[in-house]
Amino acid sequence: MNLELSEEQSAVRRLAEDFVAREITPHVVDWDRAESVDRSLVKKLGEVGFLGLTVDERYGGSGGDHLAYCLVTEELGRGDSSVRGIVSVSLGLVAKTIAHWGSEEQKQRWLPGLTSGAYVGCFGLTEPGTGSDAGNLTTRAVRDGGDYLIDGTKMFITNGTWADVVLLFARTGGAPGHKGVSAFLVPTDTPGLSRRTVHGKLGLRGQATAELHFENVRVPASAMLAPEGKGFSVAMSALAKGRMSVAAGCVGIAQAALDAAVGYAGEREQFGKPIAHHQLVQELLSDIAVDVDAARLLTWRVADLIDRGRPFATESSTAKLFASEAAVRAANNALQVFGGYGYIDEYPVGKLLRDARVMTLYEGTSQIQKLVIGRALTGVSAF
Numbered sequence: 118m119n120l121e122l123s124e125e126q127s128a129v130r131r132l133a134e135d136f137v138a139r140e141i142t143p144h145v146v147d148w149d150r151a152e153s154v155d156r157s158l159v160k161k162l163g164e165v166g167f168l169g170l171t172v173d174e175r176y177g178g179s180g181g182d183h184l185a186y187c188l189v190t191e192e193l194g195r196g197d198s199s200v201r202g203i204v205s206v207s208l209g210l211v212a213k214t215i216a217h218w219g220s221e222e223q224k225q226r227w228l229p230g231l232t233s234g235a236y237v238g239c240f241g242l243t244e245p246g247t248g249s250d251a252g253n254l255t256t257r258a259v260r261d262g263g264d265y266l267i268d269g270t271k272m273f274i275t276n277g278t279w280a281d282v283v284l285l286f287a288r289t290g291g292a293p294g295h296k297g298v299s300a301f302l303v304p305t306d307t308p309g310l311s312r313r314t315v316h317g318k319l320g321l322r323g324q325a326t327a328e329l330h331f332e333n334v335r336v337p338a339s340a341m342l343a344p345e346g347k348g349f350s351v352a353m354s355a356l357a358k359g360r361m362s363v364a365a366g367c368v369g370i371a372q373a374a375l376d377a378a379v380g381y382a383g384e385r386e387q388f389g390k391p392i393a394h395h396q397l398v399q400e401l402l403s404d405i406a407v408d409v410d411a412a413r414l415l416t417w418r419v420a421d422l423i424d425r426g427r428p429f430a431t432e433s434s435t436a437k438l439f440a441s442e443a444a445v446r447a448a449n450n451a452l453q454v455f456g457g458y459g460y461i462d463e464y465p466v467g468k469l470l471r472d473a474r475v476m477t478l479y480e481g482t483s484q485i486q487k488l489v490i491g492r493a494l495t496g497v498s499a500f
């Protein structure tokens with residue numbers, strides 16, 4: 118693997134840095150306090166091509182490889198994880214999954230809107246009663262002539278109140294567990310679909326997280342993505358790639374923590390000299406720096422494997438596990454460097470810690486990543 122970025126990759130990274138400095142950084146504190154990112158940002162993300170990375174230009178995508186996608190998600194994560202999550206879900210979990218599994222008609226119907234930012238997508242897997250054990254989901258889609266009728270509830274859905282389309286996972290037929298799950302593309306204006314914002318999150322406050330209710334929601338059979346009963350494979354393939362973008366976002370959080378902590382340590386004086394001169398503060402900074410480097414390399418390895426068409430699911434779990442735990446450690450260490458000032462939201466590190474905390478929970482908790490890695494090592498599934 119060549120760790121030198123190509124000219125195109127360097128250009129994409131610079132574009133993302135400029136975008137973050139111009140469109141995100143000035144608003145981060147306000148969006149966090151208001152519990153909402155400015156929705157007009159989605160269109161801007163589309164215009165600059167960040168919602169179409171790796172998607173074929175025939176469907177409005179902006180091409181690029183998975184390392185370029187990681188560079189952009191890292192920069193967005195450095196700027197604001199709430200924004201990074203919009204891209205990771207609408208592009209990473211929804212558009213890319215349609216590009217991989219969809220029929221030509223489904224690609225034409227949804228991809229140009231999702232890649233341009235005219236549409237937002239959300240990923241509806243988790244339910245109130247099934248999180249880690251997603252294969253036992255209870256939302257039902259029952260065949261009714263040429264249609265399906267959907268009933269059930271989805272919980273903690275990122276982009277949920279903003280989305281135009283839900284990539285929904287529901288039980289069809291009688292097969293137990295994950296074998297009975299199918300995937301559907303459900304427009305959110307379909308009668309019977311209602312949404313409620315989940316308020317009071319510890320972090321990612323700017324992100325629209327929602328509970329979705331389906332009551333007799335009628336969709337044509339053509340809304341099914343991939344063959345009947347393949348829904349769980351669709352979900353797992355989406356999450357395997359999704360974990361890489363979460364990991365990249367975590368690298369961004371850890372890098373932001375490092376930049377802030379180094380800057381502050383050089384300015385703040387105690388005992389007659391900058392705190393950066395105290396060896397125990399240097400230890401905090403070097404611990405963050407090692408976490409940044411290790412998380413980034415693990416994440417880039419996944420991108421490299423995907424781009425070379427090699428298996429990557431275990432490596433993606435490894436990167437997500439390490440990078441999410443590293444982001445929490447890095448933000449916590451940075452907060453320590455800031456002392457009491459780190460505890461108030463005029464300084465960035467408290468938000469980094471709040472945002473980092475969810476990364477060890479969603480798209481598979483740290484415990485679930487360990488089970489995935491353990492299964493790959495032993496051949497024995499603990500699920």
Ligand SMILES: Cc1cc2nc3c(=O)[nH]c(=O)nc-3n(C[C@H](O)[C@H](O)[C@H](O)COP(=O)(O)OP(=O)(O)OC[C@H]3O[C@@H](n4cnc5c(N)ncnc54)[C@H](O)[C@@H]3O)c2cc1C
Nearest residue numbers: 240241242243247248249273274275478479480481482484
């Ligand atoms: C802000 C936010 C955004 C989210 N966005 C989305 C989204 O867009 N779409 C979506 O579908 N979901 C989303 N989720 C849901 C997320 O993926 C789940 O919260 C996560 O999968 C964990 O499920 P749970 O919360 O039900 O926890 P549980 O599964 O109940 O787990 C609770 C604890 O038990 C542990 N545990 C469970 N099973 C095992 C086991 N077999 N062995 C060891 N330990 C175990 C877990 O690791 C955890 O520590 C989001 C969640 C949050 C908080």
